[in-house]
Amino acid sequence: MSLSREELQNLRKSYKLGALSEQHCAPTPKSQFEFWFQEALKAEVDEPNAFTLSTIKAGRPSARIVLFKGFEQEGPVFYSNYDSPKGQQLTTTPFAAATFLWLPLERQVRIEGTVQRISTALSDEYFATRPRGSQIGAAASPQGQVVGSREELEKKFAEIEGRYPEGTPIPRPDHWGGFVIVPNVWEFWQGRRNRLHDRIRYRIEGGAWIKERLAP
Ligand SMILES: Cc1cc2nc3c(=O)[nH]c(=O)nc-3n(C[C@H](O)[C@H](O)[C@H](O)COP(=O)(O)O)c2cc1C
Numbered sequence: 001m002s003l004s005r006e007e008l009q010n011l012r013k014s015y016k017l018g019a020l021s022e023q024h025c026a027p028t029p030k031s032q033f034e035f036w037f038q039e040a041l042k043a044e045v046d047e048p049n050a051f052t053l054s055t056i057k058a059g060r061p062s063a064r065i066v067l068f069k070g071f072e073q074e075g076p077v078f079y080s081n082y083d084s085p086k087g088q089q090l091t092t093t094p095f096a097a098a099t100f101l102w103l104p105l106e107r108q109v110r111i112e113g114t115v116q117r118i119s120t121a122l123s124d125e126y127f128a129t130r131p132r133g134s135q136i137g138a139a140a141s142p143q144g145q146v147v148g149s150r151e152e153l154e155k156k157f158a159e160i161e162g163r164y165p166e167g168t169p170i171p172r173p174d175h176w177g178g179f180v181i182v183p184n185v186w187e188f189w190q191g192r193r194n195r196l197h198d199r200i201r202y203r204i205e206g207g208a209w210i211k212e213r214l215a216p
């Protein structure tokens with residue numbers, strides 16, 4: 001069944017759950033984010049740590065979802081394959097944007113900044129906490145490359161699994177680790193009635209965070 005234009009145009013929702021004011025925003029964007037993140041957890045938002053990661057590929061945008069796994073240098077950390085398309089894009093052009101959507105709370109958070117690899121020690125530490133199957137998956141998958149078949153991947157997985165019997169630690173592959181987005185801009189968006197949403201932006205000026213309201 002095809003979608004009608006009318007059907008799409010009539011998808012309208014009035015946002016009315018909350019409000020956001022300059023005075024009530026925390027002094028730093030990280031603490032504001034932590035506050036909202038706790039509320040997303042409390043509201044049992046599905047996958048609250050999933051965000052859209054936008055990167056630059058030869059001057060053009062490229063975006064996909066990854067998972068927020070903690071903070072370093074006041075910015076969000078995520079883990080990936082360094083040789084993947086996104087890994088290569090971030091190595092060539094180390095700038096990114098992160099977009100979180102917490103729809104049940106009618107909230108969006110945007111973060112922009114420069115990107116760095118986290119230390120190998122921190123990547124090792126996190127890799128060691130991952131379920132064994134995910135560790136083997138990370139080692140087995142040449143993320144982003146064309147594969148001949150599903151069987152090919154499963155064979156590689158079984159091969160690696162066989163190399164490390166249960167109880168033997170699986171080393172972190174060199175091509176897998178964390179990135180941090182060191183932010184210079186954050187924006188907190190709260191949906192409001194009549195599309196007059198609240199948008200509070202934090203930007204760095206002289207080492208201090210400036211809070212400003214943006215038109216919706
Ligand atoms: C909910 C969700 C969470 C994901 N988390 C990650 C992640 O943390 N790291 C990652 O590399 N890919 C993650 N992915 C897969 C990416 O969206 C993407 O398919 C993959 O990283 C390849 O991206 P690339 O080809 O642009 O490098 C996730 C996908 C979804 C839908």
